[in-house]
Amino acid sequence: MKTTLKQYTVAEICNGFVYNTYEGKGLYGLGGKLTIQPEYQRNYLYAEKGGKKEMDVIDSVLKGYPLGLLYFNKLTDGSLEVLDGQQRITSLGRFLTGKFAITFNRMEQYFDSLPADKQDKINKAELLVYECAGDESEIKEWFKTINIAGIPLNQQEVNNAVYSGPFVTLAKAQFSNSQNANINKWAAYISGSPLRQDYLATALEWVSRNYADTDMDKRVQHYMSDHRYCTNINELQTYFDSVIDWASRVFNCVEKEMCGLPWGEFYETYHSTPYNPQEVETIQKRLYADYYVKNRKGVFEYILGGCQKTELLDIRCFDEPTKRSVYARQTEEAKAHDVSNCPDCAMGHDSNKHKIWRLDEMDADHVTAWSKGGATDSANCQMLCKHHNCAKGNK
Numbered sequence: 001m002k003t004t005l006k007q008y009t010v011a012e013i014c015n016g017f018v019y020n021t022y023e024g025k026g027l028y029g030l031g032g033k034l035t036i037q038p039e040y041q042r043n044y045l046y047a048e049k050g051g052k053k054e055m056d057v058i059d060s061v062l063k064g065y066p067l068g069l070l071y072f073n074k075l076t077d078g079s080l081e082v083l084d085g086q087q088r089i090t091s092l093g094r095f096l097t098g099k100f101a102i103t104f105n106r107m108e109q110y111f112d113s114l115p116a117d118k119q120d121k122i123n124k125a126e127l128l129v130y131e132c133a134g135d136e137s138e139i140k141e142w143f144k145t146i147n148i149a150g151i152p153l154n155q156q157e158v159n160n161a162v163y164s165g166p167f168v169t170l171a172k173a174q175f176s177n178s179q180n181a182n183i184n185k186w187a188a189y190i191s192g193s194p195l196r197q198d199y200l201a202t203a204l205e206w207v208s209r210n211y212a213d214t215d216m217d218k219r220v221q222h223y224m225s226d227h228r229y230c231t232n233i234n235e236l237q238t239y240f241d242s243v244i245d246w247a248s249r250v251f252n253c254v255e256k257e258m259c260g261l262p263w264g265e266f267y268e269t270y271h272s273t274p275y276n277p278q279e280v281e282t283i284q285k286r287l288y289a290d291y292y293v294k295n296r297k298g299v300f301e302y303i304l305g306g307c308q309k310t311e312l313l314d315i316r317c318f319d320e321p322t323k324r325s326v327y328a329r330q331t332e333e334a335k336a337h338d339v340s341n342c343p344d345c346a347m348g349h350d351s352n353k354h355k356i357w358r359l360d361e362m363d364a365d366h367v368t369a370w371s372k373g374g375a376t377d378s379a380n381c382q383m384l385c386k387h388h389n390c391a392k393g394n395k
């Protein structure tokens, strides 16, 4: 790989800059000679969270701070692609083309409204660029190892770079496109951001379920490698849609705790089980209204599994005063009858039959299980030794 150090002004780099709002990326610079966002690059992120990062870039230039090195890839036809620095260049280009304002002299100012000397300062600011020429795999390998100014690449962004091709391009147009009308629906089930590739990563995790690799990242990479030159994403799209459609049909009522659950796994395990959506909704509402259900995220798997695994709901325990008063009552009675204060031990025939346990050796138990309508109050509380409480299990 050959590298040459070059110097450009901000005005030169941003000459011919176009920002594509639809795809969320900056396109060209250097009068068309520079591609700011090659396909394997990620979307523009500096405008996220109110645009603090892109404003910081402009602020740095106005203060005369260096913006750090930029890296361009020089292609055989002499044109250039940005390898590292596209977030910074896009910030500059967006500012120069009036896409956002900064606070200057305590006022919101667009580029055009800045004093001429400040405009000049930005236009003439110098950027240092390493231009690299080498073969594609060499450049990409190197690209994997560099960190982009303050926002490290995540796994899916690296995968998109390594397996770039028609498949990634099509998949990104669908799953990494914040203008896609389906994103709102998907956001109920998938956490993260389409621009950071979280939706694409989830879709790939789901569709690659049948690969033998135990590691999920490996399965995704395997799938991307196998489909790298595919000119459609039918399988990826169809499977993803099946999971989302199934989830939205079983659970009519959308709750925020649904977001980020392993819907792909749920689909695989439960999609051939019939559910009555009305019944599901009734149970779901009852559980959401139940004070004793501590883990609402567990409600969905609990319902899918036929309301068996109460541990998914993390049922609220008896409070300390209740435990103490029940312990005192039980222990007094037990001593009077010369039996263990654990009712299960008292009924047994081993050496614990007469044992008086300390409070810290016992746990509170629902006499009538919560799942069968038992309340969490002292009338439904009994203290059991830890061994018997564990054995009982079902809360």
Ligand SMILES: [Zn+2]
Binding pocket: 342, 343, 344, 345, 346, 384, 385, 386, 387, 388
């Ligand atoms: Zn016991």
